[in-house]
Amino acid sequence: VWIGALVLAFRLFGGPFELWRRVAAERPDLLTLPGPEGFFTPGMWIGMGIALSFGIVFQPHMMIRYYSAVDGKTIKWLGATTPIYLMTLYIPAALVGLGGALVLPDLAIPDRVFPELLFQYAPAWLTGIILAGATAAAMSTLDSILHSNMTVLTRDVYQRYVQPKASQAHYIWVGRSIVLALLAVGYALSVKTFAFLVTLVTLSGSGALQLMPAILGVCFPGRRLFTKAGVLWGMSAGLAALCLTLVATPNPFASLLGSPHPLGLHGAVWSVLVNFAVTIAVSRFTQTPSAETVARIHGEVERFVYGGES
Numbered sequence: 001v002w003i004g005a006l007v008l009a010f011r012l013f014g015g016p017f018e019l020w021r022r023v024a025a026e027r028p029d030l031l032t033l034p035g036p037e038g039f040f041t042p043g044m045w046i047g048m049g050i051a052l053s054f055g056i057v058f059q060p061h062m063m064i065r066y067y068s069a070v071d072g073k074t075i076k077w078l079g080a081t082t083p084i085y086l087m088t089l090y091i092p093a094a095l096v097g098l099g100g101a102l103v104l105p106d107l108a109i110p111d112r113v114f115p116e117l118l119f120q121y122a123p124a125w126l127t128g129i130i131l132a133g134a135t136a137a138a139m140s141t142l143d144s145i146l147h148s149n150m151t152v153l154t155r156d157v158y159q160r161y162v163q164p165k166a167s168q169a170h171y172i173w174v175g176r177s178i179v180l181a182l183l184a185v186g187y188a189l190s191v192k193t194f195a196f197l198v199t200l201v202t203l204s205g206s207g208a209l210q211l212m213p214a215i216l217g218v219c220f221p222g223r224r225l226f227t228k229a230g231v232l233w234g235m236s237a238g239l240a241a242l243c244l245t246l247v248a249t250p251n252p253f254a255s256l257l258g259s260p261h262p263l264g265l266h267g268a269v270w271s272v273l274v275n276f277a278v279t280i281a282v283s284r285f286t287q288t289p290s291a292e293t294v295a296r297i298h299g300e301v302e303r304f305v306y307g308g309e310s
Contacts, residue, residue: 001114004130005092008117012103016095023098030101047266048202053086055205055268058215061141061148072304150178203246206268210238213279218297225294226279229286234279242271 006016013019029036033045040048056062069075100113103121107113118127154175163170190200213234217226245267261267289297 001092001096001130001134004114004118004122004126005095007122007126008099009095011121012099012117019095019099019102022102027098027101030098041264043264043269044261044266047261047269050272051202051205051209051266051268053205054212055202055207055209056086057082058208058211059145059204060152060208061144063211063215064148064151065144075304146179146182149182150175153178202268203242206242206246206271207239209268209272210235210242210275212272213276219301225283225288227283227286227288230279230281230283233282234275234277237278238271238275241274242267245270 009016009019013022023030027036033042034040066075066078069078096114096117097110100107100110100117104113104116107116115127115131118130122130154171158174159166159171163174213226214231217231245261262270
């Protein structure tokens with residue numbers, strides 16, 4: 001993506017800096033809030049930033065990668081390099097999107113701007129390599145997502161609560177069935193539901209964001225621990241708030257407040273605020289983990305990352 005974005009920037013505008021100058025001169029509305037359609041208010045911008053940063057990191061296929069680190073040094077390097085990766089990831093996307101707004105202003109489907117620019121303005125051999133790489137990246141990402149979610153649903157849900165004593169072959173077939181079901185759901189969501197890819201990605205990040213209280217409770221122990229009941233109720237309340245603000249049709253807030261996002265805040269912000277509030281409230285009145293459990297979990301985290309005990 002970086003190579004394609006830079007090649008297009010130099011071929012069409014003479015470089016990234018000239019691209020920015022032309023955008024500033026011809027489409028300054030693309031460089032300032034709230035954007036050309038008034039959508040990106042500060043609350044929406046912050047909310048989508050949270051959903052597309054923390055929410056992406058908290059997704060199961062990403063978390064499993066972190067949990068599979070071989071030692072504390074690897075985890076530290078992940079912590080140092082992941083923010084850099086997430087920040088630089090959006091630079092070529094901005095170059096492509098802004099350049100496409102100037103060169104292809106009447107493109108019917110904005111999500112197709114990158115391949116359209118490549119087809120029209122990049123060498124055929126380079127277009128083939130970039131699109132093949134993009135396809136390979138998409139396949140590897142899909143593989144990770146399917147495998148991680150299948151593992152969680154099969155081992156942590158089905159085996160633990162539904163059929164704890166079934167054979168290994170049985171769990172394999174259950175996992176395969178879950179993969180097929182996830183593929184069907186993913187296809188329906190991506191093709192039939194949302195007009196823009198970023199909407200689907202933001203919704204996915206907002207859903208994964210509901211794991212934040214649980215993850216923070218494990219990694220950063222406080223004086224008052226979150227309980228299992230608190231985390232489960234908080235996640236349920238957060239997902240309900242997310243559905244009300246981002247999924248429900250017709251949106252209940254649109255008719256009452258004139259906007260589907262109360263007070264101009266993105267649904268991701270409201271959902272995680274509701275999640276934390278419910279988690280804290282329920283944890284206050286439910287049984288906390290035993291001292292042995294706390295020592296086992298937090299002690300292992302401290303030993304693994306810092307080389308000592310908590």
